[in-house]
Amino acid sequence: MVAIGIALLTIAGMIARPWGTAEWLWAVAGALAEIGFGAIAGSAAWTAVAGGADVYAFLVGILLLAEGARAQGVFGWLAGRAAELAGGSRFGALLLCYAAGAVVTATLSNDTAIIVLTPAALALGRRIGGSMLPYLFAIAFVANAASYALPTGNPANLLLYGHGLPALGPWLAVYGLSASAAILVTFGVTAWMSRAELSGPAAPAGDRPRSTPGSRLALRLLALSACALVAVSALGLPLGYAALGLGIACTAILGLVDRGSVREVARGTAWSVVPLVAGLLVVVAALERAGATAFARSGLDLAAGLPRWLGREVAGFATMLVANAANNLPAAVFAGRAIAGPSVHSLAHAVVVGIDLGPNLSLSGSLATLLWLLALRREGVAMTPGGFFLRGALVTLPALAVALILVR
Secondary structure, three states: OHHHHHHHHHHHHHHHOHHHOOHHHHHHHHHHHHHHOOOOOHHHHHHHHHOOHHHHHHHHHHHHHHHHHHHOOHHHHHHHHHHHHHOOEHHHHHHHHHHHHHHHHHHHOHHHHHHHHHHHHHHHHHHHOOOOHHHHHHHHHHHHHOOOOOHHHOHHHHHHHHHHOOOHHHHHHHHHHHHHHHHHHHHHHHHHHOHHHHOOEOOOOOOOOOOOHHHHHHHHHHHHHHHHHHHHHHOOOOOHHHHHHHHHHHHHHHHHHOOOHHHHHHHHOOOOHHHHHHHHHHHHHHHHHOOHHHHHHHHHHHHHOOOHHHHHHHHHHHHHHHHHHHOHHHHHHHHHHHHHOOOOOOOHHHHHHHHHHHHHHOOOOOHHHHHHHHHHHHOOOOOOHHHHHHHHHHHHHHHHHHHHHHOO
């Protein structure tokens, strides 16, 4: 009971953020409390922290890539190009914004998409006039909807599968159709909800957007990094350290063009994601020692006794609720152990869909959405949990229902 109580307080603190405290402080405090109250031994906590090394490497690598592009002004240039290509159509601008988010998410992870494209969506909204919300929500929603299109789409995939992350071919065979449907349904609902805000012509595109040597180089490096990560995935090699190596290399190359960019990348990178994830891993390990994994496995066994389509829906929606209540990264660790057991559970694929797509329901559901919220705060844009939930529920429920039917 001690482990569960501490876990609940940790998640409550991360969501409420009393006194403006950062989310990572609550995760670390929760981990220390689990150790201090004897819910988990110090050696077991260290094992849990060390077990996330591949995820830390992946997160830091992609955040370096994203921050390097941001430092070179890539998002402003992208916004200008999108406004120009939209040809005076706000719907066209939304489509371009969403498509870019889907590509970046699938190849470079949802966290990269959030960091690179949220400022671009803001700049796009300001450039073409009208409400910025449709473009901002498009980035937030596609970052989760497309996060299981490829293995590279979400660091939660590394936590779910551990060292057994499937190669690209087997992954597409299982999740390809489901992810495609989730992306399309999410866009359709997002566009429908935004129809009033998208009405009317866009403002004139203005001067043709100009790129700089740094922004052109940053875009090329992002494209090459995306291709490299997809190749690594296709070969079935570990993604974490590949992403870290690419992030460091691209930062160094950009530093040759702009000496101040390395300092700017180091200052702007959200390093706090490492203690955030590490703390949550300890909290999850304490819950596992308290028997939560066995409880989750028994719940999946009950769902497996239902008709196959219904069992997948029950497992996926239940996982969605857990991911939104506890954030999908610790939920992924927890779920990964529950679906592994003596053998891979028959509902494992439905659980993955719930972990990756389900967090569109709330602001606290995924690391990507938390990063999106931080990006909005940096730009002075307010977003309430209730306002996000109203749109998130309309988007998530139909997309998840369809995606679970189509997953193999």
